[in-house]
Amino acid sequence: MAINIDWEHMTENIVDEELFCPICTDPFEEPVCANKCGHTFCRKCIIKTFRITSQCPTCRHTLTIDDFHPITTRPFLNQLNKILVKCKWCSQSNIQRGDFKDHIKTCTKTIISCPAANINCDWKGQPDQMQGHVEVCPLVKIQPTIVELKTIVKQQSGQIRFLYTIFKKTSEHHKEVCKEAYIKTGLIYCDVCKKQFTINEHKEWLHFCPEADICFNCVKKYFT
Ligand SMILES: [Zn+2]
Ligand SMILES: [Zn+2]
Ligand SMILES: [Zn+2]
Ligand SMILES: [Zn+2]
Ligand SMILES: [Zn+2]
Ligand SMILES: [Zn+2]
Structure with missing residues (x-):
């Protein structure tokens, strides 16, 4: 369900079941927790689920989307940040999830949009082609x-x-x-x-x- 376009998890080595979302069965992304029942899911997963139901997927407790709050516990988030991922663009593996933002900035295989994409330039290309495009883009x-x-x-x-x-x-x-x-x-x-x-x-x-x-x-x- 929570398919990331930039990376895939290398989940083979994760043993801690606490890190997996029961909805998408992947490690949590932007984990949110319901205080009323204590169950945790990815933010996107729970938003999708609550479009069709008003029950906690784990315990069936009646909840609304407002009962879920972002988890801010540092050790938990740190653990998630340390999970290893593989870049789908350049296939580099063993990147810590928390460092992926830095990787994508320098990844030479990623596809980026023209800086004028917000005014309808639909050019897309790899970072090293960008300069050439910007020079000619009206x-x-x-x-x-x-x-x-x-x-x-x-x-x-x-x-x-x-x-x-x-x-x-x-x-x-x-x-x-x-x-x-x-x-x-x-x-x-x-x-x-x-x-x-x-x-x-x-x-x-x-x-x-x-x-x-x-x-x-x-x-x-x-x-x-
Ligand atoms: Zn999920
Ligand atoms: Zn629950
Ligand atoms: Zn990459
Ligand atoms: Zn008048
Ligand atoms: Zn008049
Ligand atoms: Zn352009």
Whole structure:
């Protein structure tokens, strides 16, 4: 179940059964434990299991995913870090799991993505081919601009959402207050375009405010 794309366990030498996950039967990865019953599983394994059940796979105790907490006991984690693995890319064996992060940085056979993968460059290759690709990749060149634009768009969408919420709230608040004024004068006044409407001229009016509000036409103009 917990198949790692980068390495495989060399489990022949492990004798300590405490280190194996009962779900995937491999040594734990990111072990989590339920305080209520004390049973431990890999984080990914238990998340998958709890999509279809609400019972501890070992003791059938009724639990939720929130009952599981990451194990932080150092000696236990150290033992897991010392488990030996084999790199699936370069076939180097006897790498301690805890050191694998360092191995993959220098592994010459691993497949890595273009630094512009987040803006849709789908180039993949080995580390020694990367420099050659980066020099010709057009997406790498425009990446800073795109990232900057994305940030601006995100920020502005937030501002628009915020303004729209305020607008809606104000509108709702005024609705009751100004309804009476509308009933008296029979006119709707738009604070933005300075026009007056009768209710018949303005079916889609967001609220009945003859004094200070924005008509639906203006909302359409500025927000879509
Ligand atoms: Zn597992
Ligand atoms: Zn249990
Ligand atoms: Zn390797
Ligand atoms: Zn690229
Ligand atoms: Zn208007
Ligand atoms: Zn009003």
